Amino acid sequence: MFLSLESVGVRYTRASGGRAAVDGITLGLAAGQVGVLIGPSGCGKTSLLRAVAGLERCAAGRVLIDGDVLSDAASGVHLAPEQRRIGMVFQDYALFPHLSVADNIAFGIGALPRAERQARVQQMLDLVGLGHAAKRAPHQLSGGQQQRVALARALAPQPRLLLLDEPFSSLDVDLRERLAQEVRSILKESGTTALLVTHDQLEAFAVGDVIGVMNQGHLEQWDDAYTLYHRPASRFVAGFIGHGVFAPAQIVACAAGPCVQTPLGELHDMENCPLPEAFPLGECDVLLRADDIVHDDASTVRARIERKAFRGSEFLYTLRLESGEQVLAHVPSHHDHHVGEWIGIRAEVDHVVTFPRVAAVR
Template identity: 70%
Template sequence: MHVELAGLSVRYRGQSRPAVDAVSFGLPAGAIGVLIGPSGCGKTTLLRAVAGLERASAGEIRLSGEAVESAGVHVPPEARRIGMVFQDYALFPHLDVGANVAFGLRSLPRGERAARVAEVLALVGLAGTEKRMPHELSGGQQQRVALARALAPRPRLLLLDEPFSNLDVDLRERLAHEVRAILKAAQATALFVTHDQLEAFAIGDAIGVMHQGRLHQWDDAYTLYHRPATRFVADFIGHGVFAPATLREVAGQVVVDTPVGPLRDVAECPLPSAYGGGECEVLLRADDIVHDDAAPVKAQIVRKSFRGSEFLYTLRLASGETVLAHVPSHHDHRVGEWIGIRAEVDHVVTFQRGSGATSAPAPSAPA
């Protein structure tokens, strides 16, 4: 089922700005969309509006071409054929797994109901658990029961509101991959809310980044990371910093002078004329900075975070600028130590110096 939002706004009484502000995007049938952003950005409010639990103050929501929310239309939640999965599972503790999953199937004959329960439990990898009680299951198993219950009535859209937030970090990412496989096997269209980027990358076909009620970008994970539409997206996705830089043209090629040295032969780079005097800020992600003791540029380790296979180093250059670097964990240097670094940047993303969250990067020069 195709989902389409056009200029959707939700405003609460007494608020100075809308909780959701003119959001538009489309989600094709069978696709999984994810909304991410900081707390209070409006992603859960948007999900509740799609469910029919919040009234829109402007704009429209269409499900398979049918308007369910607009200036003159408000289809009640129970008539939208939408399933929901919550972060607290919301399982009935006094009912066994089978009865929990069958809760939305009361209109079916008993035999059909039992067959559908068995079918969706098998789909989520919990075949034969009908008689077990929720407290006998792990957190991940309880979440899969909640998913089975939401899928059982064959909703035309499934909404998931931070469904893994109560689980430990390792389980969250693994379950996100499992849930993606389950939703694809069920050919379900789903809209998912999370604050965890790894979850979003693991489960989403399209990911929307929200900030202060606005949708800054709706794209696949690769595009969000490498071609951010705004400064906020560039800052929010991944680990990186904005470093002062100057663009100059040398022998018909643009060179980017940065605190970690000049960047040459870089694809998708704007012309120096895009900024006054060529002065701008360049996005340097942690994977753009390579540890190389032979490099002429040195930086001092001011912080390091162990990530298993790698460290995330926070580094201070002699100029005072800060950069981040992913370094293999067998390169275990002390905080305070100076190490050599160099930049390896495939393509440049630049912004006006001191620009705001909604500013867009300068377009690349024509090839």
């Protein structure tokens, strides 16, 4: 792996009383890959990013880039941030307001000969699509354009690794996903290995080749977006990614092998997502995502609409089954039913995901 984190820990010793912000995290990125860390506030994702940058010392473990040891808690190695050849894009972009766009990009490459520096600045301007704005001041640009200037400035010194801390958080919601896709294109075109922190799942899915879900300082899963969504490694990941609920169910013996009895009927998916061998027949909780539930007026299973959220092309319905369980459903927005109305639904589950029964979570 180009970037390797081996059992990395970060500990804050003052106000937290020695609390571990990051505990035993191991992950890797191949050259040219884009990794994303997501998780709830306070889960440790920014602390981990700061440890990779050298802004925090590792209390445990090692950080390596291309085989070079940047941090090693056991031996006391800790390269200063400026020695790591790592670029950073901050949440507020940190552009210099008194410098032009071109001069902002040139700021970190002042040691290059003038002609080479100018050529590099022009290359970065072309890369981020801002060749027309070279002489403008940052305040004359939109938020999305400022974000691309910050990215160009970070890429200009040709860092071995680029770190991005919540780079889209100050942008309008409608702009974030589009800018995330643009940033991914820029990183891929430049062949840059990058690690990004965000709290937004759509941003993570738009940018990342591989995504890590963090919880209370631990890395719950490090995988591609499809696997995180359809084959979550833990109950936390299953609940954090996407819209869904855990419904009480039973693993029972069926003609073709074990299957899952749910309030919506039997679920079979032994080929695509086999049930864990450690699970005996008996009680479990099954993950039912909103896209697993299909509105079907012909179905004998009925559910009452408790809440509805308009999402443009669809509604997100919160439904209550006659048996008392709650489920969610994505329904095309031309199916505009009223709160309190009973509708027919059926399960169409391509990946059956089960976990041991937790009585308190329903």
